[in-house]
Amino acid sequence: MINFSGMVSNVADEGSAKRVFSAKFFLARVAALELEQVVVEEINVRSLAESIARRGRGLGNRECYEAQKEKRDRRAQQNSPQPWWWLGQRDPIVRLTKWLVIWTALLFAGTGVSGAILWKTDITLRETLEVNQRPWLAISATPIADAEISDSGLFLPIEYSLKNSGRTPAVGATIEDDLYVGGGAFDVPDAQRKACSRNQVKLKDDDLGVGYSVFPDDIVKSQNTLSATQDQISGAVATNDAFQHAVKIPRDKTSLNIWIVGCVNYYFTFGDEQKVHQTGFALQVTRNNQVGYVRSTDKKVPLSQVMIDRNSFTGGKAD
Known part of the structure; x- marks a missing residue:
């Protein structure tokens, strides 16, 4: 006589075991995926750090090159001939200040000359009036x-x-x-x-x-x-x-x-x-x-x- 209840029990135990195995396998797979993601992220971080380091070293070299080039250009500019209106000053602000000083001095001198001319003209007019009307x-x-x-x-x-x-x-x-x-x-x-x-x-x-x-x-x-x-x-x-x-x-x-x-x-x-x-x-x-x-x-x-x-x-x- 076939024991159907035992068979059912065995089948039930076998299905339960499969389900347990499947769950364990799923958990192991999830853990592996998570570990793999962590490893990938760590690799990416390291790659990014190395890239940033390389770029930093590249930027430093660029800045040094630019500084040396600017220094050479400045030396060449200092050794180049200057127009007379630069007044011996390469700095435009200093040049402008000198020109303002010169212009102010010229205005002052012009005012003095104009005053002297007016004074002389007044004397001449007075003398002419005296000669003509006296x-x-x-x-x-x-x-x-x-x-x-x-x-x-x-x-x-x-x-x-x-x-x-x-x-x-x-x-x-x-x-x-x-x-x-x-x-x-x-x-x-x-x-x-x-x-x-x-x-x-x-x-x-x-x-x-x-x-x-x-x-x-x-x-x-x-x-x-x-x-x-x-x-x-x-x-x-x-x-x-x-x-x-x-x-x-x-x-x-x-x-x-x-x-x-x-x-x-x-x-x-x-x-x-x-x-x-x-x-x-x-x-x-x-x-x-x-x-x-x-x-x-x-x-x-x-x-x-x-x-x-x-x-x-x-x-x-x-x-």
């Missing part, structure tokens, strides 16, 4: 009475005429004059220089004012009696006598060399300053007769024979 006084003299010679000396009444040929009034005009009587030569320029070097009258704004105001194209007359002492006349005679004995030339010892020498001082008011101007004059007194000069022995020289003339050899002063 007054100019001329002086002349005429006798108004007989010239007399006595024991007291020589007396010559004259009248001065001041004429303004400028464009603005001349104010504070005064006349400084002297009568010189001598014999022989006479240093007229020196006498005129002394007359113009005396103290010049210069009015202040709060003064009442002295001197004449002469307007453009106006003529102001002033009378005066000039005189010389008898000692001057005697000295002239003595000079003539000494001159005659020295040069052995006949000469009238009584001849008198008579000069009117002086200076006109005046100023004008426009502008910042009141600058005193002067007109120097030197006039020779002669006699209109056959002799041509005044003698010490003359008691009176008629008005019709008294002559007062400018002498072209003496020059004059006008400023």
Whole structure:
């Protein structure tokens, strides 16, 4: 008799064993796969590390090459010729700074030059205005009475005429004059220089004012009696006598060399300053007769024979 229950039991045991074996095999397979994956990952990590190391060594070499190349280029650039506008500086920032300094200095110098030009132009314009608009006084003299010679000396009444040929009034005009009587030569320029070097009258704004105001194209007359002492006349005679004995030339010892020498001082008011101007004059007194000069022995020289003339050899002063 067949034992079906035993067979079933055996079959059941055999199936259970298979299932256990299959489970163990599956677990072993999973463990193997996991181990294999771990090994692969470790290999990959090592490969990656080696690759990174190789790349690191390659990057270091590259950087060294680039540094050496840059050094060579920089040395070549330093040894290469520089344009003049680089100002000896290869650094563009330093070059720009130098150019800014130079430009600032040029601007400063240009400003100074412009200021000097403007100052000079202002002075020139002021001088031009002064020359074109200022007054100019001329002086002349005429006798108004007989010239007399006595024991007291020589007396010559004259009248001065001041004429303004400028464009603005001349104010504070005064006349400084002297009568010189001598014999022989006479240093007229020196006498005129002394007359113009005396103290010049210069009015202040709060003064009442002295001197004449002469307007453009106006003529102001002033009378005066000039005189010389008898000692001057005697000295002239003595000079003539000494001159005659020295040069052995006949000469009238009584001849008198008579000069009117002086200076006109005046100023004008426009502008910042009141600058005193002067007109120097030197006039020779002669006699209109056959002799041509005044003698010490003359008691009176008629008005019709008294002559007062400018002498072209003496020059004059006008400023």
